[in-house]
Amino acid sequence: MNQFNVKELIAEQDYLELLSRRFPTISKAATEVINLKSILNLPKGTEHFLTDLHGEYEAFNHVMNNGSGVVKRRIIDTLGKFLSQNEINDLASLIYYPEEKLQLVKDQEENLSDWYEISIYRLIQVCRDASSKYTRSKVRKALPVDFAYIIEELLHEDEYRFNKKDYYNQIIQTIVELDRADDFIIAISAVIKRLTVDHLHIIGDVYDRGPGPHIIMDTLINHHSADIQWGNHDILWMGAAAGDRSCISNVLRISLRYANMDILEEGYGINLFPLATFAMNTYQGDNCQKFKPKLSADDIVPDADIDLLAKMHKAISIIQFKLEHETVLNHPEYEMQDRLLLDKINYDDYTITIGSDVYKLNLRTFPTIDPKEPWKLTAEEKSVIDKLRYSFLKSEKLQKHIRFMFAKGSIYLRYNNNLLFHASIPMNPDGTFKKIKLKGLEKTGKELLDQMEQMAREAYFGREKKNNSTDFLWYLWCHQDSPLFGKDKMATLERYLVDDKKPHKENYTPYYLLVNEEKTAKMILEEFGLDPETGHIINGHVPVKVGKGENPIKANGKLLVIDGGFAKAYQKETGIAGYTLIYNSYGLLLASHEPFESVEKAVNDGIDIRSTVRVVEKVVDRKKISDTDIGSNLKKQIYYLEMLLSAFHKGVIKEKI
Structure with missing residues (x-):
């Protein structure tokens, strides 16, 4: 715990008085410090980066649903030893599109009650794994009101514990008996997707070319944590x-x-x-x-x-x-x-x-x-x-959409020692x-x-x-x-x-040639107050022509250009249907995607977007929340709460009992 002298405490007395209104006693302030210091040691949340969506709302929605493959990896990690590939695909499509999948199952499944119970059991296992890196408080906030108590009970009870086995199974059976299985499956699927990705970054160009930028904007407005x-x-x-x-x-x-x-x-x-x-x-x-x-x-x-x-x-x-x-x-x-x-x-x-x-x-x-x-x-x-x-x-x-763009957007963003901007400097x-x-x-x-x-x-x-x-x-x-x-x-x-193509030529500005050099990328990171040794620049805007041998990873790994052609207009040029970037507690993963076929194919045949994932950077020590921007903010809160505790102990601030 930080040590403070009386002079320091008096200098901050006005602020500490305000803080004491929220934490009026030694007990409450100490409990919050314990909570925050514990949170610092949890694994870093998963960040998801997308760019140049250009109105392709169906592909966007699917990538949002599958977390660029993160959801399916959760299923494999949790149940891969027990399920066939077809069963994994079916469970994944149930999580992605629960309403559509449930309708299909009702038309095809003879013993629906058994299917419900088995599916709910599996969904709980996946949800438990997805929630394991968060505090109970954070998970609780992500739960739908109608099923919050039930899901919390199922997540935090061991179905194999002798004294609770029947209790656990009876919850699932009763959900089915009361015809609440559909609603429960829809709710817990949303929780899995919510917990799989902690924060979403859109690196520009939601609009133009594709048919549904307004649909994408509606999704972003309802997202739990996003920036643009x-x-x-x-x-x-x-x-x-x-x-x-x-x-x-x-x-x-x-x-x-x-x-x-x-x-x-x-x-x-x-x-x-x-x-x-x-x-x-x-x-x-x-x-x-x-x-x-x-x-x-x-x-x-x-x-x-x-x-x-x-x-x-x-x-x-x-x-x-x-x-x-x-x-x-x-x-x-x-x-x-x-x-x-x-x-x-x-x-x-x-x-x-x-x-x-x-x-x-x-x-x-x-x-x-x-x-x-x-x-x-x-x-x-x-x-x-x-x-x-x-x-x-x-x-x-x-x-409404443009006000959201201003509220959650910016020309550039510094986030967890990465510099995000759409095009150039x-x-x-x-x-x-x-x-x-x-x-x-x-x-x-x-x-x-x-x-x-x-x-x-x-x-x-x-x-x-x-x-x-x-x-x-x-x-x-x-x-x-x-x-x-x-x-x-x-x-x-x-x-x-003009038909002559000579005056059509639009030349890129010097940034695009210079930033391929590691020293330039580092110079830019320093200019924006980031560590050039561990930071990255993440851009979109310029489609990476994978079919012509172009590499999205540039400047010795300092620059990541993740525009791979979400827009159908670019896919002939790029050879793929988009990149997404995943930054979790183990490092950076780059996913390249083939074109999305349709929701019908995903639901009926379990066909996911085929994606190739490669490791961009793997950390030696797993990153914790203490290593993130959120961690820095929590440390500031801890500092002032410890100051408040010291003020209580030394009589500078009185407890409000």
């Missing part, structure tokens, strides 16, 4: 929710490009009728061939709908190019003059000058563009974007941190990212007070100095209007 490092696609939706017109037009364009209207209309209640009406009227005789949506093999879209989507896609793309042009003109401090391209188009011969080169356009119909001021919106375009902006601002569900080619001027002051490294995050928060929460403040969220979406983007430009206009 913003990706460039997330910040785009955050800007749209703030009412930034350039961000709104980008969100709509990307949704139309992948025919994801359900996200906007059904997910967030965005009214697209004004855009649809405008597009049909303006591009009535234009088949908008270049703007046909990208459809997957599973998509079934009628030709008439494809025609409408293409027209809407073209309409919002032109609006976007105009709005972005005007944003650059309004912000000379962004130094994005090279992105002023609408006035570089020759509308007589349909060419565009980019740098010193002239390229042919693949479009010849621009009914809303005035060649003299090509960035000016027509009255109809302005009306459309204003109505869309109103719809984004008034979407309760979108605003602005750097110079010589390996130094790049100086960037914001609000008239030059900043670099950690200080720069802190300033950018503050400005992003001010842009959203102060959106009604300042003109053009939301433009900074668009800056973070596509500027070469944005740590969320990390390329020299976003060549959207070039890709849409």
